[in-house]
Amino acid sequence: MCGIVGYLGNRDVVEVLISGLSRLEYRGYDSAGISVMENGTVSIVKAQGRLRNLEEKLSSGSLKGQMGIGHTRWATHGAPSDENSHPHNSNNNRISVVHNGIIENYMELKDKLVKLGYEFLSDTDTEVIPNLIDFHYNGDLLEAVRETTKELKGSYALGVLSIDEPDRIVATRKDSPLVVGLGEGEYFIASDVPAVLNYTKEFVYLNDGEFAVLTKDDLSFYTNEGEKVERESTEITWSAESAEKGGYAHFTIKEIYEQPKALKDTMTSRIIPGEKIRLDDIHISKDMLTNYSRIYIVACGTAYHAGLIGKVAIENLARIPVEVDVASEFRYRNPIIDHKTLLITISQSGETADTLAVLRESQTKGARVIAITNVVGSSIAREADDVFYTWAGPEIGVASTKAYLTMLVAVYSIALHFAELLGTEETSYLEEIKKEMLTLPEKVAKILKDTTKIEHFADKIHGEKDVFYLGRGLDYQIAVEASLKLKELSYIHSEAYPGGELKHGSIALIEEGISVITSLTQRELFEKMQSNIKEVVSRGAKVMAITYEDNKDVEKYSDEVIYIPNTMDIIAPILAVVPTQLLAYYVSLYKGLDVDKPRNLAKSVTVE
Amino acid sequence: MCGIVGYLGNRDVVEVLISGLSRLEYRGYDSAGISVMENGTVSIVKAQGRLRNLEEKLSSGSLKGQMGIGHTRWATHGAPSDENSHPHNSNNNRISVVHNGIIENYMELKDKLVKLGYEFLSDTDTEVIPNLIDFHYNGDLLEAVRETTKELKGSYALGVLSIDEPDRIVATRKDSPLVVGLGEGEYFIASDVPAVLNYTKEFVYLNDGEFAVLTKDDLSFYTNEGEKVERESTEITWSAESAEKGGYAHFTIKEIYEQPKALKDTMTSRIIPGEKIRLDDIHISKDMLTNYSRIYIVACGTAYHAGLIGKVAIENLARIPVEVDVASEFRYRNPIIDHKTLLITISQSGETADTLAVLRESQTKGARVIAITNVVGSSIAREADDVFYTWAGPEIGVASTKAYLTMLVAVYSIALHFAELLGTEETSYLEEIKKEMLTLPEKVAKILKDTTKIEHFADKIHGEKDVFYLGRGLDYQIAVEASLKLKELSYIHSEAYPGGELKHGSIALIEEGISVITSLTQRELFEKMQSNIKEVVSRGAKVMAITYEDNKDVEKYSDEVIYIPNTMDIIAPILAVVPTQLLAYYVSLYKGLDVDKPRNLAKSVTVE
Numbered sequence A, B: 001m002c003g004i005v006g007y008l009g010n011r012d013v014v015e016v017l018i019s020g021l022s023r024l025e026y027r028g029y030d031s032a033g034i035s036v037m038e039n040g041t042v043s044i045v046k047a048q049g050r051l052r053n054l055e056e057k058l059s060s061g062s063l064k065g066q067m068g069i070g071h072t073r074w075a076t077h078g079a080p081s082d083e084n085s086h087p088h089n090s091n092n093n094r095i096s097v098v099h100n101g102i103i104e105n106y107m108e109l110k111d112k113l114v115k116l117g118y119e120f121l122s123d124t125d126t127e128v129i130p131n132l133i134d135f136h137y138n139g140d141l142l143e144a145v146r147e148t149t150k151e152l153k154g155s156y157a158l159g160v161l162s163i164d165e166p167d168r169i170v171a172t173r174k175d176s177p178l179v180v181g182l183g184e185g186e187y188f189i190a191s192d193v194p195a196v197l198n199y200t201k202e203f204v205y206l207n208d209g210e211f212a213v214l215t216k217d218d219l220s221f222y223t224n225e226g227e228k229v230e231r232e233s234t235e236i237t238w239s240a241e242s243a244e245k246g247g248y249a250h251f252t253i254k255e256i257y258e259q260p261k262a263l264k265d266t267m268t269s270r271i272i273p274g275e276k277i278r279l280d281d282i283h284i285s286k287d288m289l290t291n292y293s294r295i296y297i298v299a300c301g302t303a304y305h306a307g308l309i310g311k312v313a314i315e316n317l318a319r320i321p322v323e324v325d326v327a328s329e330f331r332y333r334n335p336i337i338d339h340k341t342l343l344i345t346i347s348q349s350g351e352t353a354d355t356l357a358v359l360r361e362s363q364t365k366g367a368r369v370i371a372i373t374n375v376v377g378s379s380i381a382r383e384a385d386d387v388f389y390t391w392a393g394p395e396i397g398v399a400s401t402k403a404y405l406t407m408l409v410a411v412y413s414i415a416l417h418f419a420e421l422l423g424t425e426e427t428s429y430l431e432e433i434k435k436e437m438l439t440l441p442e443k444v445a446k447i448l449k450d451t452t453k454i455e456h457f458a459d460k461i462h463g464e465k466d467v468f469y470l471g472r473g474l475d476y477q478i479a480v481e482a483s484l485k486l487k488e489l490s491y492i493h494s495e496a497y498p499g500g501e502l503k504h505g506s507i508a509l510i511e512e513g514i515s516v517i518t519s520l521t522q523r524e525l526f527e528k529m530q531s532n533i534k535e536v537v538s539r540g541a542k543v544m545a546i547t548y549e550d551n552k553d554v555e556k557y558s559d560e561v562i563y564i565p566n567t568m569d570i571i572a573p574i575l576a577v578v579p580t581q582l583l584a585y586y587v588s589l590y591k592g593l594d595v596d597k598p599r600n601l602a603k604s605v606t607v608e
Helices: A013-027 A051-057 A106-115 A128-136 A141-151 A240-244 A251-257 A259-267 A286-291 A301-318 A353-364 A379-383 A402-422 A427-449 A452-461 A474-490 A523-537 A552-556 A573-590 B013-027 B051-057 B106-115 B128-136 B141-151 B240-244 B251-257 B259-267 B286-291 B301-318 B353-364 B379-383 B402-422 B427-449 B452-461 B474-490 B523-537 B552-556 B573-590
Strands: A003-008 A031-038 A041-048 A067-073 A095-100 A156-162 A169-174 A179-182 A187-190 A202-205 A211-214 A219-222 A294-299 A322-326 A341-347 A368-373 A386-389 A466-471 A493-498 A515-520 A542-548 A560-564 B003-008 B031-038 B041-048 B067-073 B095-100 B156-162 B169-174 B179-182 B187-190 B202-205 B211-214 B219-222 B294-299 B322-326 B341-347 B368-373 B386-389 B466-471 B493-498 B515-520 B542-548 B560-564
Touching: A003 A013, A003 A095, A003 A156, A003 A169, A013 A031, A013 A051, A013 A067, A013 A187, A031 A051, A041 A051, A067 A095, A067 A156, A095 A128, A106 A128, A128 A141, A128 A156, A141 A156, A141 A169, A141 A211, A169 A187, A187 A211, A251 A259, A251 A573, A259 A402, A259 A427, A286 A402, A294 A301, A294 A353, A301 A322, A301 A341, A301 A402, A301 A474, A341 A353, A341 A402, A353 A368, A353 A379, A368 A379, A368 A402, A386 A402, A402 A427, A402 A573, A427 A573, A452 A560, A452 A573, A466 A474, A466 A523, A474 A493, A474 A515, A474 A573, A493 B493, A515 A523, A515 A573, A523 A542, A542 A573, A560 A573, B003 B013, B003 B095, B003 B156, B003 B169, B013 B031, B013 B051, B013 B067, B013 B187, B031 B051, B041 B051, B067 B095, B067 B156, B095 B128, B106 B128, B128 B141, B128 B156, B141 B156, B141 B169, B141 B211, B169 B187, B187 B211, B251 B259, B251 B573, B259 B402, B259 B427, B286 B402, B294 B301, B294 B353, B301 B322, B301 B341, B301 B402, B301 B474, B341 B353, B341 B402, B353 B368, B353 B379, B368 B379, B368 B402, B386 B402, B402 B427, B402 B573, B427 B573, B452 B560, B452 B573, B466 B474, B466 B523, B474 B493, B474 B515, B474 B573, B515 B523, B515 B573, B523 B542, B542 B573, B552 B560, B560 B573
Parallel strands: A294 A322, A294 A341, A341 A368, A368 A386, A466 A493, A466 A515, A515 A542, A542 A560, B294 B322, B294 B341, B341 B368, B368 B386, B466 B493, B466 B515, B515 B542, B542 B560
Antiparallel strands: A003 A067, A003 A187, A031 A041, A031 A067, A095 A156, A156 A169, A169 A211, A179 A187, A179 A202, A211 A219, B003 B067, B003 B187, B031 B041, B031 B067, B095 B156, B156 B169, B169 B211, B179 B187, B179 B202, B211 B219
16 A cells, blocks of 8 residues: 655646655655656656655755656565665656556566566566556557556556656556546646645546546546546545545544455455465475474464464464464563474564564574564564565554454465465365455455444443453454454453353353443354353343344344354454444544544554 | 361260261361260261261161261362261271371371281271271270371371270361360360350360360360370350351451461472472373473363463473463364373362363363362362362352462472473472472461551452453463452452553553552563553552562552562462452452352353
């Protein structure tokens, strides 16, 4: 997830681009860069890190021009560095491109271009695009871009300049957002409306596969087949600030709604039915894997909860013993670590201090380390032996939602990969899981479509002091994360228990009117869980249950039931946790709290 | 812990003995039995199980006599059975004995007696006593008992009859309680006052090593050296009911105060400085142990919390990987179990349904099972391959206290045993731990001596809704148990967190005035923990800290400090948990709750 912006008109181009990028920084801030066209030459300025670094480089004010494109990067392929920063040029510097998205077949395209004599200066997937455009260029930039996109697999929003056509910007998109802004004698492109809302209120939302060609006097749209189409523009009435959140009241709810895309991006190019799981940055052979006597998954907070599910997935599919621990405890308990240990660390930011310390100490003792992280080039990503990047895009809300869901994709993918390496499960079963995983983005979208019942329940409980979450098997690991989310967002004291453990003490807290939230997604445990629900109901609890849409029985012993689409039990957490995120969000909202920045918390915990 | 009673006088002997035993049943109910002397012959009637079984056997009313002794048993050596029931006779049936306590050197004494031609009919330690008395008998029962006790190591309260002296009962005690009751022309002996408080209010508390000789017309006391001494009797003003709890308001607090004895009993004959740990019912050789690639500790509730400490102890001392899980979750998660798996189950009652199911399923898959339990002959004890009995005595209060402390002794003993087998630690270090463990009963007694500060803190917080427990390393496992105890007894929603994990979400719940309870017993983590305490203090929390008496620094950043005697960090939980038990008790008391029987709970959970 990156931000792109483009401008063509009479204003100070650099100023417009920087202003746009500053409003897109929430989409990533690993590096920023701009290409500006002046009298037939293109100048590129890039800087690693926050936008202010780029601004410093530009502070002399000498860069001028009539048009330009800009980019703020959220690293996916290739670490944050000057070379990997956008814009990227073709080898001959005639084509300049900014790109948001992931090109899945870039390795293939790179091979082809290398054979044709092209050289590559970065580790990015993007760099294939300007060279491919250059290869296809025959005097018409639109045609060259159109030919190029025919070869691309994956997602992209593109802004393209060519010194051969110094008055045009060509833009297109597929599965990544792009809008075109219309001013008086000026045009804009941007990843979203708020980037340029201070300049114009009139926008065209580019359709998937559509092309826009911007010149000073004209704006034209073309279909995938190259046919010209008319597009009506829309007048935007949002304030610039609310629009930054894409119309959502908070980043947290925006990020909850971005989950279908985050899931899809994270599975893209990794999970392909009929093919083995492809984890390009994990280099563990069958022999190596056989040698590991144990796997530790170490993390903090929500990432630790993803680890709990990872344990179940890896033990069930690959039959390797896994132990999960919180980093701050693991470090100091003198754990048994040697060259037969495989460590998996999970950290959204890749900078979590305790997790990083565990990684370093474990490597010193001979362990190999896989990092699951959302931030390319983060300390944990750099120092790990193997990496799985969750392509969730930047997460701004302090309480993790979409990053958590993509961490689950990560642990399931690793479990499937290990099972394929070791042959511990039937191929047909693993294939079934993979196919089912690919349906999850759509199923999550379905859950997000109608939140009426969840909002209603949130309204009912938002004044309460205590809430309990119950679950058995994977439903317990869901309960643990669901409970933390409610705590973080609503400050309600919630706690999660394994259904069968409640009676060994904690049931003393259950009294008339207490709310108990539970999920039932593990079919072989339905009956046992039903007994546990009845235990709390008979003591006066009100129960909200989350279960499959074909499990209508639950209505008989619960006060409210939230249905989720049917899926395979082993991957059900990816669906079942979503209603609990929404619940936590709405409870926070109804309590009038600062949803995006809960008290006492910080997004990335870089202290111990 | 058993109950004994004796009577000599004109009342119906059987009625007095049964009445006494019924009031002693809280001390054990595995079996009961009486010996009655009538015209120079002794009749014994015994029955396994509850006292009513014995009563049924006696219902014909035909058994009569002038004096007798009775016993209700809490099995320690030998399963609950008719043969193992008391009273025990000498081979020639001339001597009959009831015994409460544990004879540590009974194996040695048995060998000696077997060589002399004595036969043994039971598995008990007790049976050596009547035979040894018989061996020493030269026409004076007092002398024979005195000679016998010179040979006994361990603890005992004894009531002895001989058909050669049909008008006398000889009684004595060492480290087990015994009182003598005085009526008009009648005398009683009993484990405690309430057993016969319906017959008399006048008592003599027998001193350690003292002997009482009861005849119809006379009651005499003798020292260990056989010198006659005068003893004043005391008038008891208690009600019979309050006295059953030994003067305590509740069984829970009584059991908390019984902990020094429970610890001592559980270590007795197992932990001896300079000798290897002796676990008679565990038959695991070094070779077998080396073969186990992993140990699971599986339990429920408080026993699970003992398991958490067991993991730390075993991993640190014996360097075998240990995983701990709650039984109701472990069963259904398809864990990796085979003949290379050693399972340790922990259950006070030995009947916990989920734990028993795990034991059976694991054995089917080839695992070997060690049971830690408080109940000899329980299902879990019978079905396990190896057993460690915690000799805590019967626990009546539903919230476990003394049983938990003895479970800790069990897991430490097993860890030390494994370390000795594998040679994973220096002998000197293991010796140091053993010696230090033997000081703990006295140190617990010291904590129990002055509870003023704890009562004060309990008073302060008893109206609160939420309390948090924090700890790092072993202090976290203490926090988990401490939190459960407060929940169970006071219904306050308390929760435990690892100190370093709080900031990953749950710190959102910390607000002005919230109470946070923490222990600091892990010296290398003091500094880290201090930071975590400051994090909550800076957000308005009131902090009660439990720490070593030499760690006065804690006063600088805590509102209240409870000091415990210094000890080795690795075994500190045995001390540090005691103030938290007291706190939970007093909070419950101040809230006016039913301390011994918290709502919704049962003592032994025999359903899933």
